[in-house]
Amino acid sequence: xxxxxxxxxxxxxxxxxxxxxxxxxxxxxxxxxxxxxxxxxxxxxxxxxxxxxxxxxxxxxxxxxxxxxxxxxxxxxxxxxxxxxxxxxxxxxxxxxxxxxxxxxxxxxxxxxxx
Amino acid sequence: xxxxxxxxxxxxxxxxxxxxxxxxxxxxxxxxxxxxxxxxxxxxxxxxxxxxxxxxxxxxxxxxxxxxxxxxxxxxxxxxxxxxxxxxxxxxxxxxxxxxxxxxxxxxxxxxxxxxxxxxxxxxxxxxxxxxxxxxxxxxxxxxxxxxxxxxxxxxxxxxxxxxxxxxxxxxxxxxxxxxxxxxxxxxxxxxxxxxxxxxxxxxxxxxxxxxxxxxxxxxxxx
Ligand SMILES: Nc1nc2c(ncn2[C@@H]2O[C@H](COP(=O)(O)OP(=O)(O)O)[C@@H](O)[C@H]2O)c(=O)[nH]1
Ligand SMILES: [Mg+2]
Ligand SMILES: [Zn+2]
Numbered sequence: 001x002x003x004x005x006x007x008x009x010x011x012x013x014x015x016x017x018x019x020x021x022x023x024x025x026x027x028x029x030x031x032x033x034x035x036x037x038x039x040x041x042x043x044x045x046x047x048x049x050x051x052x053x054x055x056x057x058x059x060x061x062x063x064x065x066x067x068x069x070x071x072x073x074x075x076x077x078x079x080x081x082x083x084x085x086x087x088x089x090x091x092x093x094x095x096x097x098x099x100x101x102x103x104x105x106x107x108x109x110x111x112x113x114x115x
Numbered sequence: 116x117x118x119x120x121x122x123x124x125x126x127x128x129x130x131x132x133x134x135x136x137x138x139x140x141x142x143x144x145x146x147x148x149x150x151x152x153x154x155x156x157x158x159x160x161x162x163x164x165x166x167x168x169x170x171x172x173x174x175x176x177x178x179x180x181x182x183x184x185x186x187x188x189x190x191x192x193x194x195x196x197x198x199x200x201x202x203x204x205x206x207x208x209x210x211x212x213x214x215x216x217x218x219x220x221x222x223x224x225x226x227x228x229x230x231x232x233x234x235x236x237x238x239x240x241x242x243x244x245x246x247x248x249x250x251x252x253x254x255x256x257x258x259x260x261x262x263x264x265x266x267x268x269x270x271x272x273x274x275x276x277x278x279x280x281x282x283x284x285x286x287x288x289x290x291x292x293x294x295x296x297x298x299x300x301x302x303x304x305x306x307x308x309x310x311x312x313x314x315x316x317x318x319x320x321x322x323x324x325x326x327x328x329x330x331x332x333x334x335x336x337x338x
Contacts, residue, residue: 087300088262100270
């Protein structure tokens, strides 16, 4: 639900960049966030389409990279990277002595492709 | 042309939250950000906390819950300074909304500011407001699968209060699973089982809170 406010912030950042770097058209916006952050990709895409339609990002493609979560399993004593698993058990041995070590990264703007 | 612009989208909010926090520190006000689904018991907990601690601490409340417009009135009945934030339908409180309430409080005469966030298990977890601690409530009728389904709030919180323990037997709440999953996500989480209705388990929460405030005052230079 808060994807609209995230996209609003994103567009503000891009507009400031456009003024500084003197570009007038954005082709692609590359973003990343952790799998466990509260960002819903389809809601983000929808918010972008809605809010960007009249600005310099009107024709831009949104590219979101989702960073995997990492789980440490105390049963097999290994670190697992798994994109779909339940974060509360080991995707490999199903052991439940686990701890989530990564996957919370906040939404980041990485790169802009501009003209 | 590609340009590299690595920027955190939440930076603008984080900056305001940090400014709020610096202001609260200077005023020696401990701030909690209370989060849960609608109806889990946030306002009930605020009421119980006020009643238990009002002799010892000067408390103020910010009500951000759009689900129930009576919340601020419930708190005002306790004769406590309270400000209702109108989020305009937003799903969370952010740093700026908190900042806008500043003129409404006398922070020199406040020890604890309790912020009741919008009833929502997802979005509030992403927006800092300048709090010292995030406190979340999970109520037993919601089920024990919530940590696995909505991990971010469990990861961000310092304390998890499992409320409505009086209903646990009727709703088949799997307490062990809830505890286990929450701790897998956040091993540092303090978990207390409470019932605002039956008034059980609240002592441990109140001890945690008063202890945290005491520690804060020492480190913030107020002895
Ligand atoms: N059975 C039971 N009901 C509770 C408990 N705590 C709160 N409630 C009830 O749950 C409902 C929602 O509580 P409220 O504090 O308004 O939740 P909020 O929306 O999170 O602020 C109210 O009808 C409360 O009386 C509890 O421990 N046990
Ligand atoms: Mg409420
Ligand atoms: Zn394993």
